[in-house]
Amino acid sequence: MCDARHQHMRHAVQLSRTKMDEGCGGPFGAVIVRDGKVIAEGWNNVTSSNDPTAHAEVSAIRAACEILGTFDLSGCEIYTSCEPCPMCLAAIYWARIDHIYYANGREDAAAIGFDDQFLYDEVAKPVSARSLPCDHIELPEAREVFQAWAEKEDKIPY
């Protein structure tokens, strides 16, 4: 099988190899496709850019948004060399991307030392059951800001 989807995925995987070899970060690559064409690339550059959020998918989303001049990637697909971690998955939802294609799975990532499966488990737990302490601080001003957003007439929804 050698269709366009495989071609895009090969592109993403090639990125994961090249950028890993160049010392950018972990072995992950992604491309964003619109109307059958790659419009942006991304790769993991956590360690080279000192940005723990610079995963391949997040980087590809940021690049595509910059190129298109929008925060809304409706009509786009993402091809990623590995199943997105929860951070990247939620970023894909926020970006309104239409479709995810992935090659390696989260269990493959876990096998080479990445926390993806652990994070899926943690995110699904109630706040109090997680390994990372998380405390609520009640503050009336915080609610007032939300109320002000609800009433704000010139807001841009996203």
Added chain:
Amino acid sequence: MCDARHQHMRHAVQLSRTKMDEGCGGPFGAVIVRDGKVIAEGWNNVTSSNDPTAHAEVSAIRAACEILGTFDLSGCEIYTSCEPCPMCLAAIYWARIDHIYYANGREDAAAIGFDDQFLYDEVAKPVSARSLPCDHIELPEAREVFQAWAEKEDKIPY
């Protein structure tokens, strides 16, 4: 109660108000604290910077990492005006932050039109049950890159 934690949270909430009023994006602010001092601020700037990943927590993490010159925020705490969405929560884990403090909850965010609760539900589902289509494309090269990472001697783990 008016301790240091409340002071940091007021700082985060004040940011959410100021930056919303300035038209940066949604009503969310966050600060990163180390050794009792605020070392970085973040606020939602999704719509003003065309970056769907530019939530308050992600922005604060990026700022703190840039200031400290590291991708590892162990020893830091984050104060956020609203419970982190799954993207931000996973980003906080990847950044190795020690403690989360939040004011408004995900249900408060849902009440003013944000997807946080929906995303928590989606992330916890099996891939095939999600509303966003997600397809696996098997590619042997992808596994080879992971194998190469496992064997890479000069890699920087994160």
